[in-house]
Amino acid sequence: MIDRRSVLLSSLALAACGNTEAAPVADATPLKSIAPFPIGVAAMSGHFDEPAWVNLALTHVSQLTPEWEMKMEYILSETGDYRWEAPDRIADFCTAHELRLYCTTLIWYSQDSAFFRSLDPPRFRREYDRYIAEVAGRYRGRATGWDVVNEAVAEDGDGLRSCLWSDVLGQEGYIVRAFEQAKLADPDAVLFLNDYNLENNPVKGATFLRLVERLLKAGVPVGGIGTQSHLDIEIPAGRTRAFFHEAAQFGLPIHVSELDASLRSDSRIDTRSPRQKIDQQTARVAELTEAFVALPAAQRFAFTVWGLRDTDSWLRGGTRDDGKDSPLLFDAAGRPNPMYRAVMAGLRGD
Numbered sequence: 001m002i003d004r005r006s007v008l009l010s011s012l013a014l015a016a017c018g019n020t021e022a023a024p025v026a027d028a029t030p031l032k033s034i035a036p037f038p039i040g041v042a043a044m045s046g047h048f049d050e051p052a053w054v055n056l057a058l059t060h061v062s063q064l065t066p067e068w069e070m071k072m073e074y075i076l077s078e079t080g081d082y083r084w085e086a087p088d089r090i091a092d093f094c095t096a097h098e099l100r101l102y103c104t105t106l107i108w109y110s111q112d113s114a115f116f117r118s119l120d121p122p123r124f125r126r127e128y129d130r131y132i133a134e135v136a137g138r139y140r141g142r143a144t145g146w147d148v149v150n151e152a153v154a155e156d157g158d159g160l161r162s163c164l165w166s167d168v169l170g171q172e173g174y175i176v177r178a179f180e181q182a183k184l185a186d187p188d189a190v191l192f193l194n195d196y197n198l199e200n201n202p203v204k205g206a207t208f209l210r211l212v213e214r215l216l217k218a219g220v221p222v223g224g225i226g227t228q229s230h231l232d233i234e235i236p237a238g239r240t241r242a243f244f245h246e247a248a249q250f251g252l253p254i255h256v257s258e259l260d261a262s263l264r265s266d267s268r269i270d271t272r273s274p275r276q277k278i279d280q281q282t283a284r285v286a287e288l289t290e291a292f293v294a295l296p297a298a299q300r301f302a303f304t305v306w307g308l309r310d311t312d313s314w315l316r317g318g319t320r321d322d323g324k325d326s327p328l329l330f331d332a333a334g335r336p337n338p339m340y341r342a343v344m345a346g347l348r349g350d
């Protein structure tokens, strides 16, 4: 039996491939009006100068995540000075438009600042604690949550990453310290451990969840699980649902924190037709949305996409970009992509 959702998603695939006679012209119902939990989007302060972006974002989302301007790369200079213009502007925009502010990230292996590399261990520990206190403390009362530690698990899922933070403070010591300091700085924010490829790579997902379990058993104030969900659309059906089932066992809030779903296949000759790519993308995104919707209400923290329009994506514009990737909900002109309709179908339980 062909269910309604398959017909809808297939006709969207036809539309995306230029064959539009079968594609229903669906209005772009505001996502936040359908979702019983916050819908978020990554934002840069420069977006606020674009009326088209502001209008589309305020129509569909109820939460913003600074895409990079609340990270160490922006805030901390090589001499240890802090700058706040852009993150403050994003926080103020959220306040002005009654949006939730979700913050990323306090400690990340890939951003360790030349300033920290210049410090002896005692000063390193003091400055580590100070950075977390200054940054998380500044947005206390406005930040709904933080990615306290980002991407702690090794790329292949075999153990944890080594980084400057682990070199000085210990393999898990830096993680424990970061959560403890963040809790002191903002006791009311939900404190997340965030990582990627948790659905795509079951080994990495399992390693991540074992880390969560160890931290919780040690009394570390981990308050939430962040799965970035940069989906590999070629993974088998059911893999995403399986991860959410395992992640839900801790009873913690879960944040789909950085959803995008590239159509590109970088590492091999891509024999898929445009329609096959869209079919894969809409099927995997619908599965992710349904898995999130199926969580208990208390565990549905937020559902965040890592950019609004395809041209806002980190996946566009780089050397690998062919100008054709469509990894987000809306096209460059703000029109709904098949991925938007896959999310909507998942939200509606179609």
Ligand code: G3I
Pocket: 067, 068, 071, 073, 104, 150, 196, 228, 258, 314
């Ligand atoms: O806008 C400035 C520009 O004015 C300046 O000339 C240029 C060179 O310094 O930098 C530009 O800012 C860049 C910014 O993206 C906007 O394009 C930063 O250098 C660059 O580091 C930043 O990259 C971000 C990256 O994280 C590192 O922070 C990406 O936007 C962002 O999409 C990406 O997001 C990560 C998540 O945090 C973690 N998960 C993976 C995800 C994708 O890599």
